[in-house]
Amino acid sequence: MKKKIAILGSTGSIGTQALQVIEEHSDLYEAYVLTANHQVDKLIAQARKFCPEAVVIADESLYPKLQEALADLPIKVYCGAEALCQVVTEDPVDIVLTALVGFAGLRPTISAIRAHKPIALANKETLVVAGELIDALAAEYNVPILPVDSEHSAIFQCLVGEIGNPIEKILLTASGGPFRTFTKEQLTQVTKEQALKHPNWSMGAKITIDSASMMNKGFEVMEARWLFGVKPEQIEVLVHPQSIIHSAVQFEDGAIKAQLGMPDMRIPIQYAFSYPDRLRSDFPRIDFGLCRQLTFEHPDTEKFRNLALAFEAIRRGGNMPCIINAANEIANAAFLHDEVSFLGMSDVIEQTMQQASFIQKPTFDDYMETDREARRIAQSFIKK
Ligand code: NDP
Ligand code: MG
Numbered sequence: 001m002k003k004k005i006a007i008l009g010s011t012g013s014i015g016t017q018a019l020q021v022i023e024e025h026s027d028l029y030e031a032y033v034l035t036a037n038h039q040v041d042k043l044i045a046q047a048r049k050f051c052p053e054a055v056v057i058a059d060e061s062l063y064p065k066l067q068e069a070l071a072d073l074p075i076k077v078y079c080g081a082e083a084l085c086q087v088v089t090e091d092p093v094d095i096v097l098t099a100l101v102g103f104a105g106l107r108p109t110i111s112a113i114r115a116h117k118p119i120a121l122a123n124k125e126t127l128v129v130a131g132e133l134i135d136a137l138a139a140e141y142n143v144p145i146l147p148v149d150s151e152h153s154a155i156f157q158c159l160v161g162e163i164g165n166p167i168e169k170i171l172l173t174a175s176g177g178p179f180r181t182f183t184k185e186q187l188t189q190v191t192k193e194q195a196l197k198h199p200n201w202s203m204g205a206k207i208t209i210d211s212a213s214m215m216n217k218g219f220e221v222m223e224a225r226w227l228f229g230v231k232p233e234q235i236e237v238l239v240h241p242q243s244i245i246h247s248a249v250q251f252e253d254g255a256i257k258a259q260l261g262m263p264d265m266r267i268p269i270q271y272a273f274s275y276p277d278r279l280r281s282d283f284p285r286i287d288f289g290l291c292r293q294l295t296f297e298h299p300d301t302e303k304f305r306n307l308a309l310a311f312e313a314i315r316r317g318g319n320m321p322c323i324i325n326a327a328n329e330i331a332n333a334a335f336l337h338d339e340v341s342f343l344g345m346s347d348v349i350e351q352t353m354q355q356a357s358f359i360q361k362p363t364f365d366d367y368m369e370t371d372r373e374a375r376r377i378a379q380s381f382i383k384k
Contacts (some may be wrong), residue, residue, distance in 0.1 A: 001280040002352060003055075003273065006033035006093045006117075008084060008108055009100030013204045014122045014148065014265060018097055019046065033087050035100070038062065044069045051075065054090070056083045058104070083222060084108040089115035095273065097148070098123035101206050102329050103371050106130060110364075113137045118274035122148040124223045125329075126235045129322045130367050131226030145227065146272040151220055152227055153268030154246035154259035159228070160276070162251070167230055171248040171256070172220060172300060173240040175200050177212040180241060184303055190342045192335060200243040200263045209332050210306075213345060214299065218310020222321055224313075232314045237307075239297045262286055305346035309353065319370045320353065320361040326374035327352035335384045354376040 005022065009015045022029040034057040036043040044145050047055045047070055054076040057066050060142055078087060085108050088096045096112040096119040097159035098105050105123030112119055114137070121127070127134060137147050151172055159167075178197055179187060195212040196205060203211070209214035221235050250259035261267055262284050267324070270279060301308040306328070313324040330352075331345035340348060356374045359366050 002028060002030045003094045004030055004032035004092050005273065006086070006088050006090075006112075007031060007119075008033075008094045008096065008098050008105070009037075009123075010034040010036050010046055011036040011039040012099055012101065013202065013207075014097070014099035014269065017266050018099060018269050018273075021051065021266055021273060022050070023332050025270075025273075025280070027277070029273060032093055033090070034089070035084060037100070039053070040066050040069075046073055048073070053092070054078060054087050055318070056080075056087055060086060081107070085111035086113040093117055093147075095120055095146075097269075097272070098126065099148075101125070101204060103129060103325060106367070109134065110137060113141050113143045116141055116143060118143060119145045120269070121145050121227075122269075124149055124175070124219050125325055127188050127223045127226045128219045128325045129371070130225060130364070131321070132283055133364060133367070135226050135229075140353050146270050147223075147227055148265075148268050149220065149223060150265060151247040152223060153271055155224065155228060155249055157259045157271065158247075158249040159259040160177060162249075162257075165251055167228065167234065167249055168252050168254075169230065169250040170224055170230060170235045171238050171250065171258075172224060172235055173238050173243070173245050173247050174210075174214065174220075175211070175243045176218045176239040176297075177214060179212055180239065182303075183186060187303065187343055188341070192338065195335070195342060199241070201265075203265075205331055205336060208328075209335060210328070211304040213332075213342070214304035215306035215310060215328055215332075217299065218307050218313070219325070221310065232311075237299050239299050242291055242294055242295065244291060244294055260286065305343070306349065309346060309349055313353065316358070318358060318360040319356075319366060320358065322362065322367050322370045323353055323356045323358075323374040324349060325373045327356075327378040330375055330378035330382065339382050348381045349376050351381055 024181045028258050031050040033054050034052045036057045040062040056078045060079045067077045095118045099122045105126045109126045243263040250256045313320040327349040331348040334340040
């Protein structure tokens with residue numbers, strides 16, 4: 001029996017790479033659900049190629065076009081945010097890959113967990129916003145959350161065979177992004193074109209900007225604490241510009257295990273699908289003759305204020321990570337639309353963190369309201 005995979009966000013960077021993995025191992029996997037937000041033509045092409053059971057376009061205005069284009073095929077066609085939550089609960093679905101971006105991933109992830117579906121989690125924002133709630137739900141429904149983010153997949157791989165051996169420390173590596181060596185002065189001038197050129201990874205626009213500002217690494221600390229049940233103080237961010245060591249775990253005896261590989265997201269995507277097995281692949285291998293240097297440095301939180309703000313959100317807890325996520329989504333989109341400068345993003349985020357209502361023990365409804373309020377506040381700081 002093939003594993004039936006629901007891909008939320010199949011038209012994105014992770015989604016398309018997941019489809020490559022499925023195609024490569026078509027004897028083992030099948031794309032059961034494909035979804036997109038606006039890219040209807042790409043979704044149509046994917047649906048015609050992979051013939052899934054169902055497709056969803058989140059943007060309801062594109063539904064007629066999608067339906068018409070697939071009318072000759074036996075594919076169920078849905079639209080809207082609610083359909084994303086429904087479609088993951090379908091009985092035959094074996095695993096849900098959350099490859100959509102931002103807060104929009106929260107509700108479908110909860111819905112999938114409640115339907116007892118294992119989650120291959122790329123959508124880190126879900127754990128940033130509501131990690132505690134997701135952890136509790138995953139435990140209640142006995143649902144595994146398999147990390148897709150490369151660092152977290154690395155940590156997960158280091159932990160195989162270590163049941164009962166406590167983690168002393170996680171070494172969470174970071175490339176440092178395209179502006180690692182820039183001065184503060186230089187950062188005042190950087191453009192979105194420069195920020196979109198990540199040195200090692202080709203990813204969607206939002207995460208590429210988050211990597212350039214290092215907000216991504218702050219979010220990954222939050223993601224790691226919930227995935228691996230460690231205290232934030234046990235996670236050390238280590239800048240490693242070559243992106244060869246994807247992260248490491250230090251155990252109580254002082255031994256460190258690391259996972260290495262080329263920067264290629266198909267490896268962690270495939271491992272999330274195949275765990276605990278490993279499947280053969282033709283992905284490029286490391287040639288250590290070509291990468292002689294593996295270097296490390298501490299992150300500069302003076303220069304990368306978003307990382308400092310993320311640490312502050314972790315320290316405050318409660319709904320503060322939800323606030324910072326919403327503010328960052330607004331600031332990030334505004335930067336991509338030339339409405340705020342690179343460093344201006346941190347101002348928007350910091351002011352939103354100061355003004356949004358703080359809740360120490362948020363419920364699900366609190367998260368929804370916090371997200372709305374923080375977006376409203378962040379938007380008010382963006383000059384059009
Ligand atoms: P992309 O922007 O490339 O793709 C996002 C996908 O989600 C697209 O299919 C998009 O549809 C869909 N989408 C966007 N917004 C919505 C919405 N509101 N409702 C429904 N669907 C939506 O992102 P990435 O693939 O780069 O990233 C996906 C997730 O994976 C993010 O959370 C990111 O942090 C995480 N991640 C990504 C990595 C990477 O290498 N790319 C690495 C590690 C983590 P459409 O195409 O129609 O816009
Ligand atoms: Mg990552």
